[in-house]
Amino acid sequence: MQVREQRLRRDIEANAAFGSVAVENGHGRTVLTGTEADREAREYFCERLRDAGLDVRVDGVGNIVGRWTPESADPDAAAVAAGSHLDSVPEGGIFDGPLGVYSALEAVRAMQDAGVEPARPVEVVCFTEEEGQRFDGGLLGSAVAAGEMSLETALALEDESGVTLEAALDDIGFLGEGRVAADEWHAWLELHIEQSERLEDAGIPAGIVTTITGLSRCAIEITGEANHAGSTLMDDRSDALAGASEFVLDVERAARERVEAESDTAVATVGKLDVGPGAPNVIPGRAELTLDVRDIEQESIEYVVDRAKRSLDSIETERDVTTAFERPWNRHPVPMSDRCRTALEAAGETANIDTLSLHSGAAHDTMHVANVTDAGLLFAPSRDGISHNPLEWTEWEDCAASTRVLAGALTRLADADE
């Protein structure tokens, strides 16, 4: 099967022109949902789908599906689907999302060129608002497709100026009907840039994801007493920031211990700290922190969260402060299906392309899809691990090699017996 690097590159480069941002180094683009740039990117994509003979459908949340139903395929059989997203973060790169969308299309074209006769229809998918930059949250289109968010809830989401997603999609002509149902897919695959350096370090063009990490977000508040920095003696203080400092180091220690003893993928981060009242001559009376814990094993997440709570208990006793702890977000790790991983591995072997098994530390649309059908996630190398940045780069030959793996796996999964 012949994946054509130039054809794939032309599409990704053409897509990069929509919302392109002038930068000194690299290639930047800003494509927010429901903007002019989004409309252009979507229209170009639909044209390319039609050029390849696919039937195009847009659903009620703007998800786009191009469906290939060759003579060999049973039109009523569950389809095999692949894709990603076309939106970006502000001044994002040109590969995060578009590689997955256009590699899926190139895979179908390669199957067509090679005369592959799939028993199932094959669908090429673009999900709406993956990055969550204009309308809350992220992974929005896939959440609706997986039934985790209702169409009504999604369409009612508003941006900062009060424009609803429904109005924004309508405005660019991409408010369709019905709902793409991910649970009806026989299998799903997504090719995405890795966004870290493991593949680059190993010199391997394709990574097969084992698990997408789970994530817990916690909110912590420590309350002491704001008082005069000069006239309050050390023994009389109740310093919220000093307590918070102990907490930060306790959490770091807990994560490091977990890494040494059990799971080297466990990570914990206090990424935000607000101190009040925030004056040089006032003892901090209040500290608000966030805690972000991730791993491919839920036990690690529970371990670190538990240690964080115990740290707060001891800070309360020793420092005469009160603490509050909330855990508004807890997303379990999502393993990829054996069937999809096997198909990707076999495709790599057949095409003589080295692959590497790794986990994903970042969330992707595949996370939602994996909750309702068999799903697989494939990574292409990211230069220096950089993404969400105009310096984001994946070599064209790596784009082509990973697309070859994707095409082989889709061919396998679209076979009657798989």
Ligand SMILES: [Zn+2]
């Ligand atoms: Zn992405």
